[in-house]
Amino acid sequence: MKNNNPQVSIIIPTYNRAHLIARAIKSVLNQTYKNFEVIVVDDGSTDNTEEVVKNFDNEIIRYIRHKENRGGGAARNTGIKGAEGNYIAFLDDDDEWLPEKLKKQIIFFDNKSSELGVVYTGLIRVDETGEYIGKQYIRAPDIHVPEKRGWIYEDLLLKDYVSTISTVLVKKECFEKVGLFDESLPSCQDWDICIRIAKIYQFDFIESPLIKYYRHVCRITTNLEAKIKGRVMLLNKFFSEIASKRRIYSEHRYGIGVLYCRAGNMKRGREELLRAIKLYPFKLIYFVHFGSALFTPNIYVRLARTKEKLDWLLLKQRKGRRQRGK
Secondary structure (H helix, E strand, O other): OOOOOEEEEEEEEEEEOOHHHHHHHHHHOOOOOOEEEEEEEEEOOOOOOHHHEEEEEEEOOOEEEOOHHHHOOHHHHHHHHHHHOOEEEEOOOOOOOOOOOOHHHHHHOOOOOOOOEEEEEEEEEEOOOOEEEHOOOOOOEEOOOOOOOEOOHHHHHHOOOOHHHOOOEEHHHHHHHOOOOOOOOOOOOHHHHHHHHHHHOEEEEEEEEEEEEEOOOHHHOOOOHHHHHHHHHHHHHHHHHHHOOOHHHHHHHHHHHHHHHHHOHHHHHHHHHHHHHHOOOOHHHHHHHHHHOOOHHHHHHHHHHHHHHHHHHHHHHHHHHHHHOO
16 A cells, blocks of 8 residues: 655665665565555666566655666665655665664654754674675675764765665755765765765664665775775865865775775875875875785785784684673
């Protein structure tokens, strides 16, 4: 039955993911909180995505199709413009919500101040089969735990602490105040919109991991060329605020340098890493990556993975000490 007065509008942008979209939609329909509508925005798919969506035959699901592929930001913006709810949630077509996600976020909003604009959650990283990455690959922890709450504008200038837009529930009024997703960005669109919202609204989080974040080769987040271009554009967009704080500015130069190295452009990577060191020569990790960048791309990647493995082991040790101390 169609919901004529939904509290939440759930926007699922999709493009040629007929083999994945059903899983995402099912995870929404399995939510324990039911006062929502689902808006699937098909960004010009050439596969049978439309058939898969319409096979659900559910009136709470609206299907909107772009005539041509315009990008994830444009698809989310189309969904926002058509949303009828007071809150907006996003779900990438290759991710999955756990059943209590919306309910916990709505309850959280009900008990907080009017200055709160976004509630985000933890997430579980899984591979294409749904297995926790941390159980198979020691190089990455399987759970991302949120860290920042309150007025986090400056924190978000430093780092994308929200991690993925699939975790957030946002007041619709936020978009009326700060505008929509920046469709010109080839990546970092989530980070950009969170920075803009954080300038006038507070953020809060639910620590529990309430989404499954799937890692696979087709994600935009694995497209290094798009990541580099988006990261540079984001830096330029907020350059005056970022460049005025040397530590924050150095982190962006470091991040761009790492991306160039991962893409195999070691010369450009070293240049960016050296800029980070000159801006803020107090972080050992800058020197570690600069030294690693003196080698070939394959050696650099192996060294970076070794560091990630050590980071994971240290994280597990810290968690163990905290648990024993309780």
